[in-house]
Amino acid sequence: MKTQLRVNGRTAMVDVDPATPLLYVLRNDLRLDGPKFGCGLGQCGACTIIASGKPIRSCITPVSAVRDKEILTLEGLGTRQQPHPIQQAFINEQAAQCGYCVSGVILTAKAFLDQNPNPTDEQIRRALAGVLCRCGTHLEIIRAVKRAAEHRATV
């Protein structure tokens, strides 16, 4: 079925079964490699993207559920040449090892900071509890989110 999506500020047409997980459409049809397949069960957070302001698990979200939403993936945030302040904070704090989880972590943090511009460490920990990092980058990630919040406060 032909489906129109809004992804990273652009309109995209895809021809897929409406039940297809959004993640498959983003990666396979739209060639967006930011969102990752981790568990496929909505439990690890690697596939997290933002749909109209809310972080959602794209691996368990059918594409039909986001037709009217503004979808944001890591690619829509910033580029290597011009990283978004949150991405820059992750670079400054060296908050990635294998980096497989980091797309979901950054987008979860973005949606969280949009709602909570001035979070405590505890709130950051709770907000990121559902995105799993197996390398052990947790402390750098928390520092990066804090740095991003502080940057936001100064601009």
Add this chain to the structure above:
Amino acid sequence: MKLSRREFVRKGRDSLVVGFSFHSGILPAIAWGQTAALAVPSAKPVIPEELDSWLSIGRDGKVMVYTGRIDMGTGVETAFGQLISDELDVPFQNVKVVMGDTELTPDQGKSTASSNASIGAKPLRVAAAEARRVLLKMAADRFGVSVDELDVTDGVVRARSVPSKQISYAELIGGRRFRTRLAQEVRRDEEAARSGIIGMPQPTASPGLRLKGPGELRLVGKSIPRVDVPAKVTGSNPYVHNVRVPQMLHGRVIRPPKSEALWSASMRLP
């Protein structure tokens, strides 16, 4: 003869395909997306005893380092760059590390057991030290001085007594092969076994080759920004999951709910 990937796999089942070049239809393994820019990748040796297998210096002075070890998050891409920069005396940003491409990189066993730095780095270090020795010898011959009278900074060799006598690595070897052999060792200890190089010849320092001591290192041991982080946080890191080849299909193991189950023709996949 031109074969697609898929035809190659199919034909390979019942016949032997020999004497082919990978440059027509079949893509070489591009593990990290780094090798596409190389013009003739297969012209490069990968046997461990050749210095050229491990390291090359371009006409622009850029140093390519080839390693069978891969970085899965530990930061060895950066660490390998640091040690090459120190051992060879070239700027860190001029070193490019190519990892885990079987057409380009020598076999170094497995990237396991936290041995990338302790074992995997050794051949690279030996190769860099040997390259530096060869380059200094070339410069000494050209200037008519002894090697002891030479200094190297950022890939430029200078004669201490005659400051006007200076030459870059790029001018000495840029774009050309070293054609130098490296001494080999074969390890059979426990650590070698854990990292998959047991019984495999790997470069080691020949008796006359001196590796730098801790006091001579500028970058090794220092915590510097990792080269992989910017790509990872912007979605442009070339993960193996992103590799797409023509007509690629995906497979998965489907496990039966009970032991001794049999596949029946009436069963259909979703």
